[in-house]
Amino acid sequence: MDETMGRRARKKARTRQALADAALELFLERGYDAVGVREVAEAADVSVTTLFKHFPSKEALVFDLDEDLEAGMVAAVRDRAPDCSVLDALCAHLVRTRLCLHSGEPDVRAFYAMVEATPALREYQDRMWLRHETALAAVLAEAAGAPEGDLRSVALARFALEAPQLVRGAEDPEAAMREIFGLLERGWDGGGQAPPDRRA
Amino acid sequence: MDETMGRRARKKARTRQALADAALELFLERGYDAVGVREVAEAADVSVTTLFKHFPSKEALVFDLDEDLEAGMVAAVRDRAPDCSVLDALCAHLVRTRLCLHSGEPDVRAFYAMVEATPALREYQDRMWLRHETALAAVLAEAAGAPEGDLRSVALARFALEAPQLVRGAEDPEAAMREIFGLLERGWDGGGQAPPDRRA
DNA sequence: CCGTAAAAGTGCAACGGCTAAACTTTCTTA
DNA sequence: TAAGAAAGTTTAGCCGTTGCACTTTTACGG
Known part of the structure; x- marks a missing residue:
């Protein structure tokens, strides 16, 4: 103390x-x-x-950490290895912190089992992560050299944060995460402009 | 009756x-x-x-429609014009039903003004739309010739449904919607495989 | 060093959403 | 027409959450 x-x-x-x-x-x-x-x-x-x-x-009684998690995520993006793309770093970090719940001490496992088994807690947890959207968007924009609040970054942050929620329940969640991030990367990689508008 | x-x-x-x-x-x-x-x-x-x-x-007292909305969205995708891509159709439909709240009779406007002004209702509305995710994913998979429950379709459905929520508050929400859908289209358009995995 | 004010904590009472249980009324149908 | 399902009622209460008035503890400036 x-x-x-x-x-x-x-x-x-x-x-x-x-x-x-x-x-x-x-x-x-x-x-x-x-x-x-x-x-x-x-x-x-x-x-x-x-x-x-x-x-x-x-619900807040259960999740007493929160801020550390946000800091960790931002750090994972900002301090990534030089040969590692932003999305790869983010994907790996999310897999580590939100998908690999089966590892660790029994206490930790029991904890996550409870969260998983209680709808109210699952919802709260998902919302909790979404609250870090702006922080993540900021660091993404920074990494892309875009102005803060840039729509592309905000959207990317949101979608990335929702991915874990989406792949829960898949046979191979980790592979599923990589697939989603692959799709996002394809969309976000290129220049700033959308493909030819086919609406005249 | x-x-x-x-x-x-x-x-x-x-x-x-x-x-x-x-x-x-x-x-x-x-x-x-x-x-x-x-x-x-x-x-x-x-x-x-x-x-x-x-x-x-x-909250359910306020949104007494719900099922019609889902049906409308699915129809918008399935019965789109032949020269119109799936995402274009979906984007247009979402803009029409979730962004253009300033039009219509005064009653309708007052209604949406209330929803917009009440956090509990806004949240409920967003969640309500998310509940249509599986229906939308199904029709998207169908349109892409993919098996039902296909991860790409599920993810796309989720992201598309979240887009309106993301662009609310932008200067030009409609343009923002189109930008997001452009990004998604780039990612989802190509073959089934992700780009070369740059992790060894 | 002491007075004072902020901060932590208490107890109570209540509100508002929501539900269980036991019961009455109303319609359907075999 | 008897029986039963379904709609509705009454009562009473749980639960999370908050406001209010109040006491105790800690910190700090004159």
Whole structure:
């Protein structure tokens, strides 16, 4: 626990952690939907009001990371190997962080199993990633030398972020991801202009 | 009111209509968020329980069409002019049905203004369209001579359906739509294989 | 060093969407 | 016409979430 924080901030961090821990334990034990917010608060020995001062929603109790994930994705694109295209780097990173959930310690696996099994959490997770769309679009535009907010970059960011969601449930999700990224690359690679407009 | 339905079904349809009408009137008059479900039920002279037997959620009261929209989209692709590409047809149709909300009678305009002004409704609307993804993917696969459930078609359907959401707020949404569809077309036009894999 | 103000936390009460259960009424049909 | 399915009602409540009034703790400037 960081010493530079002052007692105040440390206490705050501790209650926040207590909440997240209690929530995770209860959720894994009995299922997300079967545990109420009141219960979580009680387990952390805190009032419900306090819980919502730390987390904006019940779902947020589960995904306490979020910002790190965005940073990681942006870094994966910006600090890619020199011989690696932007889309290849992005594809590899998404495969690593959103498709390979079967690896890692049992805790992690159990966690992702729960998320996968709870519709509310799956939705929340997908929306969470979509919230990083603008950040990704910015770094994509930067890499392409386009102005920030450029439509092509925004669209590409959106489509790339949606790809994992699309390939879930395929026989070989990783190959499917590469196929989608191949298609996107073909579209986005060339010059700035669309192909000849066949509408007169 | 269809004669072939029998008194029973007719009554059911009438209650449903009463609910939708009451809801729309109240929502337009005072705003979606300011009207509770209990109120709508009362205005239609029905219990809340009954309301939810007819509509799965409060948002569903507003979008009572849905299936027609899916049918229209599928038809737009399948019955396109012979000299018109699949993507052109789809793009035009989406522009017509999801971007040109400023036209039409004042009632319609007021309706869409309300939707646009209410975040909950905007979200619901977007999700609603996404639900037509499989139907659209099927017709796209058919048009491309690919097997149903083909990944390329599914991805294309998803991206096409998300495009309107992406271009909202652009200076010239219609041109933006065409640009996105141009990019997609470049990617999806060619043979079935991705470009040379630059990862060894 | 102390007073003060911000910040963390509490308790309560309520709102609004939504549902289960047990029950009544109304239509259909065998 | 008896039986049963389907529409509807009543009641009562859960759940996530929020506002409000209030107490305690921590930080900081005069």
